[in-house]
Amino acid sequence: MGPRTNQHGGRRAAFFHLNQTHQFEFEYPSDQYCKQDLFPKWHLPMKIASITSLLTFIYTFLRDVIHPFVMNNENSFYKIPILVINKVLPVVSITLLALVYLPGILAAGFQLHYGTKYKRFPQWLNGWMLSRKQFGLLSFFFASMHACYSLCYPMRRSYRYKLLNWAYQQVERRKENAWIEHDVWRMEIYVSLGILGLGVLAILAVTSIPSVSHSLSWREFHCIQSKMGYLALLLCTIHALVFAWNKWVDINQFVWYTPPTFMIAIFLPIIVLLCKSILLLPCLRKKIQKIRCGWDANTETNKTQMTSRL
């Protein structure tokens, strides 16, 4: 009887709530409503994405548009809507992806340092760990946009004119075949890796939807989000490395003594992947596993101190 009354009470309350919402829908929301935080877990990822986008945009704009204008009086402003934006998107995407996995590495370092899982993480690390899903989803969003922008490259009129000009110059030089073997391989490989990376990111995004993640066991969810996440980061990093190919040693890439964006883009992912490989070394991996299963270095030392005193 009790639960039934409660159920009716609950229904009445819900109905009352509905009526109330209906009645006050067009009124100014209450003070409490206004103070409610909007998308709290998205604040940090959005701030970082906006700052990284703005800085990368300014950097690329100066290098790819202003530099040719100042040095050769070349008008490259047409590059802004697609070419410049398509440098910003992948840089932000891969940085956000690296930021999904960096806090896990810092947390492992923290636990190894204190030898316990019972010591609380600092507030900033806790907040960062809690917004990893949002970092990942934003990274996927930027990567999808990057893929769309990249695939529309050959559709652009500027590209068609350039292609015609190259063909004309080739005829002038009486060159029959423009095929450059290593360039062909470079592009086939990096585009393929990019598509694979995006595919893995899509799986990660789908499995982070609550209805899907709730249908998985903790082990399955952890396996997908951790192992496949690192796989995505690895694929995207190799994608950028293969895109760079021999540009690493090309002095012309260092416009106004600044490094090209791909070097900046893969700096953080490489650090994250290196740290993860170090943490996978058997001695460290076993210790972390022990700590996460509840082993505590401090109680262990206390125990040995006690037994030595006895």
Ligand code: HEM
């Ligand atoms: C369908 C999937 C993808 C395609 C077709 C693709 C294609 C491309 C292309 C054409 C470029 C050269 C851009 C340029 O000329 O400036 C490039 C660069 C790059 N891509 Fe992708 N990509 C894909 C997915 C991804 C993903 C998932 C990531 C990482 C999250 C990524 C990260 C990068 C990076 C960091 C660069 C170097 C940008 C630079 O600084 O110049 N790409 N990609």
